Amino acid sequence: MFYITTKKASGVISGFQTSEDAPITWSRELPASCQLSHGLGALVTPLLAGLLETEPNKIWTFEQFFSSVTQVTQAKRAQIWTWHVHTCQMLRIYPAVKELNFELLSAEIEKQSAVAPAHQLLLHNQVQVKHDRWPLQTSRQKPLILFHRENNNVALVDAGEVPKFPSFQTPVQLEADATVSKSCCSVGYCAKRQTEHVSQASTLAEEATKGLSRLISRETAEVDALRAQTLLLASVLWGRAQAVIKAQEIIAKLKPTISNSLSEDLRRKQVEVSRLHVELEKLAPVLKQLSSKDLLKEWLNLSEGLSAERGACEANKVSSLVARLKDSWQHLLRDRATREPSYNDEQFHLLERIKASETAKKIVNLLSTQVLPFAAALADSLADWYKLAQTSFLQVEILKRDMLQAQSQLERLQESYEILEEMFLSNAEVSASRPSSPAEDRKSRSPTPSPMRSPSPPVPGGKTSPCRSPADVLAVQEEINQLLKDNSHLISFFNSLSLEMPDLDD
Numbered sequence: 001m002f003y004i005t006t007k008k009a010s011g012v013i014s015g016f017q018t019s020e021d022a023p024i025t026w027s028r029e030l031p032a033s034c035q036l037s038h039g040l041g042a043l044v045t046p047l048l049a050g051l052l053e054t055e056p057n058k059i060w061t062f063e064q065f066f067s068s069v070t071q072v073t074q075a076k077r078a079q080i081w082t083w084h085v086h087t088c089q090m091l092r093i094y095p096a097v098k099e100l101n102f103e104l105l106s107a108e109i110e111k112q113s114a115v116a117p118a119h120q121l122l123l124h125n126q127v128q129v130k131h132d133r134w135p136l137q138t139s140r141q142k143p144l145i146l147f148h149r150e151n152n153n154v155a156l157v158d159a160g161e162v163p164k165f166p167s168f169q170t171p172v173q174l175e176a177d178a179t180v181s182k183s184c185c186s187v188g189y190c191a192k193r194q195t196e197h198v199s200q201a202s203t204l205a206e207e208a209t210k211g212l213s214r215l216i217s218r219e220t221a222e223v224d225a226l227r228a229q230t231l232l233l234a235s236v237l238w239g240r241a242q243a244v245i246k247a248q249e250i251i252a253k254l255k256p257t258i259s260n261s262l263s264e265d266l267r268r269k270q271v272e273v274s275r276l277h278v279e280l281e282k283l284a285p286v287l288k289q290l291s292s293k294d295l296l297k298e299w300l301n302l303s304e305g306l307s308a309e310r311g312a313c314e315a316n317k318v319s320s321l322v323a324r325l326k327d328s329w330q331h332l333l334r335d336r337a338t339r340e341p342s343y344n345d346e347q348f349h350l351l352e353r354i355k356a357s358e359t360a361k362k363i364v365n366l367l368s369t370q371v372l373p374f375a376a377a378l379a380d381s382l383a384d385w386y387k388l389a390q391t392s393f394l395q396v397e398i399l400k401r402d403m404l405q406a407q408s409q410l411e412r413l414q415e416s417y418e419i420l421e422e423m424f425l426s427n428a429e430v431s432a433s434r435p436s437s438p439a440e441d442r443k444s445r446s447p448t449p450s451p452m453r454s455p456s457p458p459v460p461g462g463k464t465s466p467c468r469s470p471a472d473v474l475a476v477q478e479e480i481n482q483l484l485k486d487n488s489h490l491i492s493f494f495n496s497l498s499l500e501m502p503d504l505d506d
Contacts, residue, residue, distance in 0.1 A: 010055050013048040037092040038112050039079070043072045071096075080105065081143035082122075084113050085208050085386070087157040088201040088379065090143065102134045113146060121147035121393075126211040145208045152390050154383035156201060159375040160194045162368045163187045165360035168353050172346070178336040181329040181356050188322040191363050195318040198375045202311035205303075205382050212389050213295035219396045220290045226403045227280055227287065233410055234277045240417055241266045241273070244424050266420055269413055276406050283399060290396065295389050302381040306374065314371050321363050328356035 008015070014031050015024040028049070030041050047068045050060035060068075075094035082091040093100075093108045100108075106117035122129040123145040124136060138144055166183045169176055245266050331352045335341060341349065 006054060008052075008054065010053065010058060011049050013045060013052055037090075039092045039094040039108075040072075040076070043068075043075060043094055047072065081138040081140055082109060082113075082146050083143045083204045083208070084115075084146045085205075085382070086148050086151060086154050087113070088154070088159075088197075088205075089157055090140070090200070091146070100135065102129075102131045105134065109146065115146065115148050119149045119151075121149050123147070123208070123211045123215065126214045128215055143204070145204070145211055147208075147212065147386070149390075149394075152383060152387045154379045154386065156198065156375045156379050158194075158197050159372060160190075162364055162372065163191050163194075165364065168357060172349065172353075174332075174336045174338070174341070174349070177349070177353060178329075178332045181325075181332045181352075184356055184360050185322075185326050185329045188325045188360070188363055191367055192315075192318050192322045194367065195315040195371050198371055198378070199308070199311035199315040201375070202306065202378055203308040205378060206299075206308050209299040209382075209385060209389075210296060212393070213299070216290075216295060216389065216392050216396060219393075219400065220287065223396060223399050223403055224287045224291065226400075226407070227283055230403060230406050230410065231277060231280050234273050234280070237410065237413055237417060238270055238273045238277070240421070241270045244421055245270075248424060266417075269416055269420075272409070273413060276409060279402075280406060283402070286395070286399065290392055290399075293388075293392055295385070295392065298388055299381075299385050302385050303378070306378050306381055311374065311378075314366065314374065318363060318366060318371070321359050321366070325356060325359045325363070328352045328359065332356070 008026055011028050012026045013028060014034075015026045016031060017024055028045075030036060030045060034041065036044060047065070050058075050064060050068070053059045072094075075096065078095055078100070080093035080095070080100075082093060083089070084091055091109065091112045093105065093112070095104070095108070103117075106120055109120060109122075110116060124133075124138070125142065127133065129136070129144060165187050166180050168180050248266075332349065335345065335349045335352075338345060
């Protein structure tokens with residue numbers, strides 16, 4: 001200890017030896033075998049560096065020490081559990097500030113997972129986590145589920161390898177046997193952590209697949225409902241334009257001097273609406289195909305034999321064997337305290353040695369034949385399933401973006417329609433109040449019947465009454481107003497649909 005605290009360099013907090021009396025390999029980071037999480041290790045590292053500092057001018061004061069300890073304890077109370085699907089690791093986020101917003105959370109997740117915020121897909125209780133759904137409570141059993149939007153590879157990073165247990169020496173030595181059994185117990189606990197990690201991964205994999213499947217189903221249903229509403233809105237806009245075009249044609253026949261450019265503008269708008277209508281109709285087969293996909297069923301097929309119950313069963317088996325191994329270590333430890341054991345004590349000592357060796361072999365066999373193959377198969381199945389789910393999720397996002405674009409185009413067309421309708425109404429009022437010109441009167445007295453009104457009945461004496469007059473113009477205006485009144489329910493319906501349109505950013 002004197003050598004460690006006096007000879008190490010400044011800032012060094014750990015070191016290891018490959019053998020007894022071998023040189024120490026120093027490090028400024030915690031060793032890989034440290035059981036602290038990455039998030040807590042980042043908080044503890046400067047604390048250890050300050051405590052183990054050898055240079056007097058860099059040694060921490062009591063205020064610095066207690067301030068760092070307070071920061072660690074406060075952060076630990078507010079920790080955020082996040083399960084990374086692609087590495088099957090449980091990340092623990094320890095916020096450095098009291099109020100952790102969504103942007104800071106994404107940045108902290110990026111530090112531990114190397115997943116950029118733009119590529120993060122976070123779920124909690126089968127709901128996508130966004131700015132408006134934060135903050136929320138997490139736990140080891142109900143963590144945030146982190147998916148990578150672009151990457152679909154999965155690997156159990158902490159699954160480990162088959163452990164190697166030390167063997168007992170051939171001549172019975174009480175001191176050496178107690179030391180070997182203690183080492184066997186330590187290796188057994190490492191194997192126990194491996195199996196618990198695999199068991200937790202199998203449980204959270206089911207939760208992750210279920211949550212993402214239901215999210216995709218809900219998003220698909222929302223996009224389909226939006227498509228139906230957008231189609232209806234397009235039909236309403238087309239009908240409004242058609243009503244104004246017909247009314248404009250009536251006025252143009254009554255007043256030939258009035259320009260017909262308004263109808264041409266409306267027809268161009270109708271063409272745009274028709275184009276949007278056709279594009280939305282083409283999306284129906286794609287949405288139907290997405291709706292028919294059962295991702296949960298796909299996961300059940302891919303993960304057959306990889307249930308969470310099986311993972312928990314394997315973990316319980318290893319836990320039971322480790323408890324038996326610890327019991328053997330306790331017996332051998334008591335034998336060491338007996339300096340001169342009797343013959344019976346020696347025989348029991350040999351039995352405990354054999355028991356510890358056989359238990360270690362069972363643990364090795366269980367990990368090599370059951371646990372590690374289970375972990376590899378689980379990672380492969382999860383990767384294959386996420387490839388399907390990722391494709392569906394990206395398709396839904398693209399369709400959602402297309403729907404939003406179509407909706408914005410319809411909103412712009414609606415504004416254009418309202419402007420053109422106001423122009424039409426003002427033109428209709430002007431044409432009704434303005435007296436007819438002599439040319440229009442002569443044309444109105446021509447024998448050609450109006451397409452909108454039946455010819456006047458013959459007058460006795462062979463004379464015919466004029467078929468066009470200011471009164472006739474007023475009658476036509478009343479007819480136009482009736483057309484607009486007939487379509488007013490379409491306008492009201494369109495406005496109500498616009499108000500009831502769901503906010504798709506939620």
